[in-house]
Amino acid sequence: MSQKFRTRSGGHIDRSRTLQFRFDGRAYQGYPGDTLASALLANGVRLFGRSFKLHRPRGVFAAGAEEPNALAELRRGARREPNTRMTMIELYNGLEAASQNRFPSLRFDVMAAAGLVAPVLSAGFYYKTFMWPAAFWEKFYEPWIRRAAGLGRASGLADPDSYEAMHAHCDVLVVGSGAAGLAAARVAGAAGARVILCEQDFLPGGGLLAERPHEQWREQTLAALSAMPEVTLLSRTTVFGYYDCNVLGAVQRVADHVPEPPPYTPRQRAWTIRARSVVLATGAHERFIAFPDNDRPGVMLTGAAQTYATRFGTRAGRRALLFANNDAAYDGLFSLQDAEMEIAGVVDARPDSAGAAAARARGITVWIGASVIGTAGRQSLHGVRIRQHGGDETRISADLLCVSGGINPAVHLASQSGTPLVWDDRLASFVPGVPVQTQHSAGAAAGVTGIAAAAADGARAGAAAAANAGFVADAAIDLPCGDAPDPTVLPVWEVKAHGKAFVDIQDDVTTADIRLAYREGYRHIEHAKRYTTHTMGTEQGKTGGLIGAAVLAEARGARVQDVGLPTFRPFVMPVTWGAIVGARVGEHYAPVRLTPLHDWHARHGATFMEAGAWLRPSFYRVTGDADDWASVLREARAVRRAVGICDVSTLGKIDVQGSDAATFLDRIYANTLSSLPVGRARYGLMLREDGIAFDDGTVSRLGSDHFFVTTTTANADPVMAHLEFHLQTCWPELDVQLATVTDTFAAMSVAGPRARDTLVQVLRGLDLANHAFPFMAVGDAELAGFPVRVFRISFSGELAYEIATPWGCGLAVWQAIMQAGAAFGIEPYGVEALGLLRIEKGHVAGAELNGQTTAADLGLGRMLKPRGDFIGRALAGRPGLVDPGRPRLVGVMPTDRSNPLRAGAHLVEAGSSTSLGWISSVTRSVELERWIGLALLRGEGRIGTRLQAKFPLTGEKAEVAVVSPHFVDPENARVRA
Amino acid sequence: MKAACWTSVAPARSPGCNEAARMIRIDCPWCGPRDEIEFTYRGDATVRRPDADASAEALHDYVYARKNPRGWHKEWWHHVHGCRQYLQVVRHTLTHEVRSVARATDTLDLPVG
């Protein structure tokens, strides 16, 4: 029975080679040039799938991207891809595909056989079922509906293939390679414009592929285009979105037509194309008519049947009947007759017409003023019931019912670009109005039908687009000629008769569903769409969207053009996540920033944590550490008792220079910096303009006009943007230059009572004696022969020096210090120990600088300068921000010293559940050998009292003592030692 | 889903309902035409920071009061992955059309209508 539905000859298929493929496990044969759909039709397959909600048998309905029914799971294993349109799947040797929505098999489906589905899944069923008890939904409806309604299954495995992104610029982008698109590309290309021509099919030509007389022009034009070096033809490339400023998105299916992508080849490529001008030659989609059982396998769009016969050399049936309301559809039927199919006749909704006369001249019976009122057959069509002019009903034997309700110009991209749509009475459809971006619609997409007329329209659009980009199109090109039938339709949307008449075949939406939505109050097209799921599938209403609108219009007593269509949005066609994500998967998801010491940390047992884009050592595990805490505590003890070294290269660093640098920093920081002497550093606090604390760090004065500013790691970018904003837009008169030097300098903190003893061994050119280089001093020096800048600042509360050195010298300087400190037991310490030390000291960090706290909340209120303007000055004084009842920074300790603390716990009075504040940071103190924490606590005078720390998520509760946040060395003597 | 958008046929799109459609091109006076992804939006450029001795009320309006126009709007866009300059951009809030781009210190008037 191999390919018994092939025509004898012709078509864009290579009959000299046979391809083997499998569908639902069964072996078939096809030809190169086939789609999966055309090859299955050639083999006599009529049942392609089961419908989404009702599990009705479905055949192939279209021949292109608008296919609603013939969806398959393509390939196997990790490469299995659900919901692929069989009409777009290019056949290859070894292809494997499976039908969807059937259980246990396509021919016998439990859901359909039992008729289980229809009564429940009426319009709005999701909304209605949500009204039922939640438990009912979870236990019964959701799992049941998920099995009953749904499309194909994803593989559930990691995608083994790669995807990539491509960015392109061109003078003229032409979308679609039918007669209009080819002519436009050729004219624009001949004018010298850089042209990109995108065609979603694997074969360029669009509607020309079904028109044998124009094959020569197609070939000539393609040859001419390929000879133009500035013209790029991208086949298998769907333009899916039209964005602002003539930016369009496209996806190229690079290797979907082979079993596996060749080495170093992506499966798909996502294009972002920026075009000076755009020609939309996207053609049109034929629409059907809603009549009872219009979804039966064997009912097909007329143009699709014509395409199968002429392009694919495949008869979609043995005996064809046409139901139409326009002359253009007759040409399709004639092509079937030419392909030696038996013709049952024409059911024409109109009175007599040129088409009917032409049919009769070919010996075809025509019933004028008639309509189809039903179809017969179980899993494929074998008969059609018609109502003749006058009302008599007849049954006609046919296994292919071609339907044509007219055409819908493919206006999706034009509409996305902002172009308004206008109603065309002749086509009874929307066509693009005056574009708002530099864009031209041409050919059938603009409502211009017939090959010759569309090509001429494309040539006009191509010349106009070239002119938009500054090119003169003056070369004449060959254009096809010939007459085309009149596309004028008699608008027939629906035939009212008994039975389910579908307006959205893919989503199982019927005329009755639309009317139900109207009766229940969903009268706007956007409401009716969401209530019924009309046009919400992969097909997006390409063939039936307007029919649903027309049914709603009738219910409302309005004109269909006034009801309109739902908004067109990207994506025009389904696009895989792989193409959108591209290479940004796994470790390539986001860039990672590493300090120059990263490899050293890794070699010395560091466990890393993410800090923004940075990886920082969390702690270093050494032999003998029982657990993570053991490592952290060991590191912190080294700092408190001897000396430690911490990589702080990730801190944000900004170089500020200029004669107004001091003035600028006074306005940026809440405290005064202009009084800072050269060679000294000062703690600096920045507020946001609304008075909330923003960031803190140190400001060092390196010269009278030269400052060096540090920020927290997390805020390095926002602080730089904040400085730039105010300098450029508020005070452009200031002579200040800013430069980010975060990764110009590596930085390390050497902290602990033996820090000076360590550094003096390797540091030259700077006297570290306390009187010569006191707390907050800054100086340049040399360390092991490398240039360094030394800052005597401390985050840990110990005697400490921060050493900055050019990024490339970081490792050598670090190693020299490690060597010098070995005698004192120097230990590298990570972010965890750093946090432990700062909590012991009561220094705030991200958990306290949380975007809700003021300077006063953090115990820093006295830093705000009393005179002079600064960012946040005025609004920091608002009553709500100076309210003494606001939560303030305090310290907490469990009264039972063996109890732990938990960050996030709420502080309440004993016996109360009213939160007075929360614990923001906790750690295990090495100084006090117990858990301690910082908290934000409402009310004055609470230090010395006891409260409950409650963590309701786990039911934990512990008594805590409220204490000063300065657990260690409150007099700050150690840093000055 | 973001805030619903209930336009039917025309206009085809309203701001806020088309999440993928964020591809404005901005002609930076320093760098030339660049994609929106190189920029960070910094808000209303019609408000200016009050003088040093301004009242809390004036600062309040500067920080919080916004006109939220439907139509032409003057905005700050920071060319954060380019020249690091803040630019004044006249953009139509309904169509995203960018009418003009100027340096921070230039005088730039909004189009009428």
Ligand SMILES: [Zn+2]
């Ligand atoms: Zn720039």
